[in-house]
Amino acid sequence: MVSTTSLAGGGPRMTRTAEFESRRARLLRGGPPEAVARLHARGRLTARERLDALLDEGSFTEFDAFVQHRATAFGMDSRRPDGDGVVTGHGTVDGRQVAVFAQDATVFGGSMGEAFGQKVAKVMDHAVKVGCPVIGLNDGGGARIQEGVVALAHYAELVHRNVRASGVVPQLSLVLGPCAGGAAYSPALTDFTVMVRDTSHMFVTGPDVIRSVTGEVTTAEELGGAHTSGTVSGTAHYVADDEADAFDFVRVLLSYLPANNRDAPPDYGLRADPSVTARDLQLDAIVPEDPGRAYDMRDVLRRVVDDAELLEVQELFAPNIICAFARVEGSSVGVVANQPLHSAGALDIDASEKAARFVRFCDAFGIPLLSFVDVPGYLSGVRLEHEGIVRRGAKLLYAYAEASVPTVTVVVRKAYGGGYAVMGSKHLGADLNLAWPTARIAVMGAQGAVAILHRRALSEAEDPELLRKQLVEEYENDFATPFQAAQRGYLDAVIMPHETRGRIVRGLRALRTKELALPQRRHGNIPL
Ligand code: HXC
Numbered sequence: 001m002v003s004t005t006s007l008a009g010g011g012p013r014m015t016r017t018a019e020f021e022s023r024r025a026r027l028l029r030g031g032p033p034e035a036v037a038r039l040h041a042r043g044r045l046t047a048r049e050r051l052d053a054l055l056d057e058g059s060f061t062e063f064d065a066f067v068q069h070r071a072t073a074f075g076m077d078s079r080r081p082d083g084d085g086v087v088t089g090h091g092t093v094d095g096r097q098v099a100v101f102a103q104d105a106t107v108f109g110g111s112m113g114e115a116f117g118q119k120v121a122k123v124m125d126h127a128v129k130v131g132c133p134v135i136g137l138n139d140g141g142g143a144r145i146q147e148g149v150v151a152l153a154h155y156a157e158l159v160h161r162n163v164r165a166s167g168v169v170p171q172l173s174l175v176l177g178p179c180a181g182g183a184a185y186s187p188a189l190t191d192f193t194v195m196v197r198d199t200s201h202m203f204v205t206g207p208d209v210i211r212s213v214t215g216e217v218t219t220a221e222e223l224g225g226a227h228t229s230g231t232v233s234g235t236a237h238y239v240a241d242d243e244a245d246a247f248d249f250v251r252v253l254l255s256y257l258p259a260n261n262r263d264a265p266p267d268y269g270l271r272a273d274p275s276v277t278a279r280d281l282q283l284d285a286i287v288p289e290d291p292g293r294a295y296d297m298r299d300v301l302r303r304v305v306d307d308a309e310l311l312e313v314q315e316l317f318a319p320n321i322i323c324a325f326a327r328v329e330g331s332s333v334g335v336v337a338n339q340p341l342h343s344a345g346a347l348d349i350d351a352s353e354k355a356a357r358f359v360r361f362c363d364a365f366g367i368p369l370l371s372f373v374d375v376p377g378y379l380s381g382v383r384l385e386h387e388g389i390v391r392r393g394a395k396l397l398y399a400y401a402e403a404s405v406p407t408v409t410v411v412v413r414k415a416y417g418g419g420y421a422v423m424g425s426k427h428l429g430a431d432l433n434l435a436w437p438t439a440r441i442a443v444m445g446a447q448g449a450v451a452i453l454h455r456r457a458l459s460e461a462e463d464p465e466l467l468r469k470q471l472v473e474e475y476e477n478d479f480a481t482p483f484q485a486a487q488r489g490y491l492d493a494v495i496m497p498h499e500t501r502g503r504i505v506r507g508l509r510a511l512r513t514k515e516l517a518l519p520q521r522r523h524g525n526i527p528l
Pocket of ligand 1: 108109110111140141142143144145146152155156159178179180181182183185204205206207208209
């Protein structure tokens with residue numbers, strides 16, 4: 001035990017304390033002051049400033065602050081900063097434990113070498129061991145060129161851990177600067193990626209490498225900026241206005257997620273009153289009489305979930321489908337809904353992939369699924385067929401069919417063709433299937449069906465338009481209704497829109513103890 005005398009004594013012990021204090025002060029300052037100033041001038045924060053902004057005040061506990069690299073090539077032996085360019089540890093967000101790592105772009109461009117890789121591996125292992133989410137703050141150039149294959153090995157170690165942790169603890173990534181190579185691939189393997197407008201970029205190789213390899217001239221923004229990643233490639237689940245907005249999104253997202261796959265999602269302990277409210281009655285007037293008219297599906301969703309709150313993910317990508325977290329009776333649900341405002345809510349490749357990944361996330365973490373259906377079917381077209389809408393659209397079928405969490409589906413209007421089957425139908429394993437009187441469940445819409453079934457009669461008719469109108473009306477009345485499905489028990493109930501919230505509340509209560517015995521297998525083989 002250290003005696004008071006030795007602590008108070010001078011000589012070597014004071015020198016050690018002073019050295020420790022000075023190393024710690026240097027550590028807290030981060031990289032060279034000019035590099036920090038450059039970062040600030042570009043609207044970015046340092047690794048430590050980011051952790052301060054994200055975590056509850058004073059909660060951060062650091063690991064491995066004095067770790068240094070052991071590389072010698074390219075003059076690396078003359079530069080061995082403590083921490084090696086990544087800050088790792090654990091802390092809390094709204095009082096809940098998270099593991100974190102933050103790449104420091106001011107040290108070797110945030111690139112990952114051996115020591116850096118070992119630090120990130122330790123924090124990932126910690127997250128899995130204690131069962132808490134892991135949040136990566138990425139801002140770096142990928143594998144550290146000076147450390148060669150050792151750097152590659154450690155990125156491969158990281159992605160191995162990303163995959164092993166997938167479906168075990170939630171993994172969230174923030175991409176907060178130019179992220180190339182492994183610094184892009186590792187986030188892509190995690191559950192959600194958040195980027196910041198103008199300052200975040202994400203690509204396998206940057207514009208300079210592309211110019212030298214293919215001769216193409218592009219900018220970082222055009223190639224993999226936050227806007228491109230949020231709208232074109234779909235790699236970003238949220239495009240933030242600035243870093244503060246990105247941290248806010250992460251905090252709200254975490255409020256919907258369990259700590260791990262054995263834990264229940266957060267339950268804010270509310271007891272909903274399922275009796276009909278004035279707000280419920282507004283649902284009766286949202287869907288237009290004319291099946292060709294669009295409306296905003298969010299107007300439906302907001303009237304069903306707690307406090308009208310939805311947290312959309314990939315909002316800017318494939319807007320023809322909505323994927324959002326919400327709460328019912330204070331408990332998290334994942335909402336998947338066709339959006340008639342875009343492409344009439346039809347399913348294409350992007351929408352299928354977006355929703356499939358969301359459904360699989362919710363299923364992995366025990367979050368019940370609510371589907372709202374208004375879908376004219378899968379989109380057709382040569383381009384889509386050639387791009388693999390069969391193979392890639394099948395992902396959504398797979399994801400719904402695989403889901404074992406409580407699943408409630410409400411057919412609001414159209415449920416045509418493959419769209420009916422895929423969007424949480426009874427046949428794929430949904431637990432509670434409801435439809436509104438406005439539901440139209442059929443192989444296809446009236447116009448298409450009449451044109452195929454009555455082609456000859458229409459071509460021979462004296463007044464083909466009149467006949468078409470009559471046949472369409474007949475089809476609409478007799479066929480495109482919820483009752484054919486209800487007669488067979490494919491729907492559990494046809495309900496008035498204003499009854500929806502109450503039915504969902506009671507349905508989810510009844511399903512809380514749902515258990516499914518699934519056959520043993522190593523894993524399924526989702527079409528990729
Ligand atoms: C070492 C790197 C580095 C890297 C950047 N830097 N990338 N140092 N290894 N991979 C350093 C630069 O030398 C520079 O240091 C500082 O970071 C900032 O870089 P700049 O180029 O000045 O910044 P910017 O113009 O913003 O461009 C950022 C960038 C670009 C787009 C990330 O630097 C780039 O393309 N880097 C190479 C990316 C790459 O190809 N990485 C390897 C991929 S392979 P100074 O000291 O001058 O400030 C990989 C394996 C994945 O990652 C395996 C997955 C399983």
